[in-house]
Amino acid sequence: MVSRTYTVAFEGIDARMVEVQCAVTPGLPSFSIVGLADKAVSEARDRVRSALTSLSIAMPSKRITVNLSPADMPKEGSHFDLPIALSLLAALDILPNDEVQRTVSLGELSLDGSLVPVIGTLPAALAAAEENCTLLCPEACGAEAAWVDATEVLGAPSLHACIQHFTGQSPISAARPGEVAPKPLAKCLRDVKGQERAKRALEIAAAGRHHLLLVGTPGSGKSMLAARLPGILPPLMPEEALETSMIHSLSGLLDEGGISRDRPFRTPHHTASMAAIVGGGRGAKPGEISLAHNGVLFMDEFPEYPRAVLETLRQPIETGDVVVARANAHVKYPCKFMLIAAANPCRCGYMTDPGRACPRAPSCGDDYMGRISGPLMDRFDLRIDVPPVAFTDLDLPASGDTSEEISQRVAAARDIQTARFRDHPEIRVNADMEGELLKGFATPDQEGADLLTRAAEHFRLSARSYHRILRVARTVADLAGSERVLANHVAEAVSYRVAA
DSSP, X not given: OEEEEEEEEEETTEEEEEEEEEEEESSSOEEEEESSBOHHHHTHHHHHHHHHHHTTOOOOSSEEEEEEESTTSOBOSGGGHXXXXXXXXXXXXXSOHHHHHTEEEOOEEOTTSBEEOOSOHHHHHHHHHHTTOEEEEEHHHHHHHTTOTTSOEEEESBHHHHHHHHTTSSOOOBOOOXXXXXXXXOOOGGGSOSOHHHHHHHHHHHHHTOOEEEEEOTTSSHHHXXXXXXXXXXXXXXXXXXXXXXXXXXXXXXXXXXXXXXOOEEOOOTTOOHHHHHEETTTTEEOHHHHTTTSEEEESSGGGSOHHHHHTTHHHHHHXXXXXXXXXXXXXXXXXXXXXXXXXXXXXXXXXXXXXXXXXXXXXXHHHHTTSOHHHHTTOSEEEEEOOOOGGGGGSOOOSXXXXXXXXXXXHHHHHHHHHTTTOTTOXXXXXXXXXHHHHHHOBOHHHHHHHHHHHHHHTOOHHHHHHHHHHHHHHHHHTTOSSBOHHHHHHHHHHHSOO
């Protein structure tokens, strides 16, 4: 008799269905797992054997063969323990095969039979819903998977509880979704003294999801400004929250099944490797650019990153996704993020201060900023000089709008964009516009068009720069509540483009 149940294998954020077949046949006693299984999956036989022994279930003195189909798909992770155990129990007629066959399960087994939490239950629940199956997972993962309300999710504390459920002795209740994580207290932009132009640039970047480069001397407030960006960003829309949570689920970043409506804010160190930023490593896991999907990637000390790491950002910025291609893996992750980069003007940081600059100024600044290639620099929509603030100004009263006031304007601009692109679900913000959409929604009036033409000729702007100015001008117009892009909107967008 061959029993069957189902689980999933992960390819990026996609969960692929895997059929777990088990056959108990006469022959020398053995327990083998086939189907391109990695080391963690192969070790499942020892965990399953110990878990069954703890339940006083004797292994048969026969040949046990478990096949993971399709056999040419790589199987990685310890979450195969539970489906292998269920399939074996069904083959031994301890569990009803028809009930097990209608279940998608995943979970790691302890030696005493308890279930250990695993990653990826949220995308697994989506795959189970597509197949109209029930998802069975560890109890600690049930709250996370239950956010997919299109399928029944059962959270079991142990293998013994699973046996009691399938035999009707003690059915497991359906899991309930976890709580929406409360929004942490955001830092206010009014805490930053001066820097009104930089604050305005942050507002525009937040409204249209534009990329921003901050250049200034040490202590001028670049990191302080970036740290207050989450306080003006609108919450994630439901579909965005699900997309982001699926990536975080694969990375084990969801706490107690809670899903946050806050936009991600990732701050990798400048010593991070290419695999950490873009994705890769064992199993081709998502990198920081994917973990920042629908949120912010803040890269401080931008020129200090390895040149190869910086260059890998160019394609994901344009396409909104990244393909991690390795010898044993080829996966695709979404990565529509807002890049906020901060940099000193030179290695010593004081090139603009004659009294503190090194003897090599200004050539040291050209060498230092030259680490950022022209094609990458061209992808920044906004470039801002952040001048130092005099220490005498630090005692002045706070000025400017609060983060709450700015966030209201940003939210209003985002609502305008949502209405504008309601017939284009792949487009959510102005930064995504291209082609006919850009021509239809961001074409300025005649005065603005003439101004942009003169700027393009004077500064010898590339086609990419030209289009990015149009997108920023459209966002400036949205913040002003203007249906048409006017000359003053274009002028402000141009000033941010050629400032640094």
